[in-house]
Amino acid sequence: MTTNSNTKIKQEITSQKQPIIKLENLKKAFGDNVVLNGFNLELFEGENLVIMGKSGSGKSVMIKCLIGLTEVDSGNIEIMGKNLRSLNQNELNELRTEVGFLFQGSALYDSMTVRENLEFPLRRHKQKFGIVNDTTPLVEEALNSVGLLSAINLMPAELSGGMKRRIALARTLILKPKIILYDEPTSGLDPITSKEIIELMRNIQSQYNTSSLIITHDVDCARVVSERMILLIDGVNYAEGTFNELSNSKDEKIKAFFKH
Ligand SMILES: Nc1ncnc2c1ncn2[C@@H]1O[C@H](COP(=O)(O)OP(=O)(O)OP(=O)(O)O)[C@@H](O)[C@H]1O
Ligand SMILES: [Mg+2]
Helix, strand or coil, X not given: CCHHHHHHHHHHHHHHCCEEEEEEEEEEEECCEEEEEEEEEEEXXXXXXXXXXXXXXXXXXXXXXXXXXXXXXEEEEEECCEXXXXXXXXXXXXXXXXXXXECCXXXXXXXXXXXXXXXXXXXXXXXXXXXXXXXXXXXXXXXXXXXXXXXXXXXXXXXXXXXXXXXXXXXXXXXXXXXEEEECCCCCCCHHHHHHHHHHHHHHXXXXXXXXXXECCCHHXXXXXXXXXXXXXXXXXXXXXXXXXXXXXXXXXXXXXXXX
């Protein structure tokens, strides 16, 4: 088979799939600090896409622009076929129930128990579930998915770093999102706990059939979870490909990511 027909087949396969998230030419600067300078991304249904970039390269800014927490200067953001910038506040809130966001760090509410932390998004997004009188089955289901039902009555201060990360993930799952955005899911965790979280992310993808965007600078995490990767360098999607393709690249900027 010639290279040309290979390319053609690849194009046909890609064109059949609809992106569930599409970012086009995103630009964002803070004063003179140009962070995103024409960033593009497509996340396809059921896919785990990893974004790598060095510290300060704009990964968190990109993900915050994506869900409308930070306003972009220009560019298009399309989520599940909807143009984010054309939505009103209600429509934006509705869309946000479909997009789970695991913040960098865990961001649990310290003064609430684990149960209350999980109930919080249910109360906030009542329209998706109607008024839930008994939240217990939903809370228990989400805690079971992360293997921590036993922690239901604990306070965040009583949890280890890995447990906090799991509870934060359960709080994201409780709204049954179609897309999960992970911002550094393994940072600050020891290698064994990191592996457990990575395993959990894979299980969640197969159990809930979610599509995920995973920001990480953990090469091991990228190797295990990514089906495809994008390197964010100099404000753009500098390189895209599978872990193997990128880690074998001869480009010095790309090679720098895979040196231990
Ligand atoms: N609210 C803000 N106001 C001004 N500058 C900001 C703001 N948020 C981020 N920045 C700047 O944008 C740049 C990118 O920050 P960002 O947090 O996206 O980096 P990152 O790639 O997520 O890094 P890390 O890997 O350390 O989390 C940095 O220079 C940062 O100082
Ligand atoms: Mg960040």
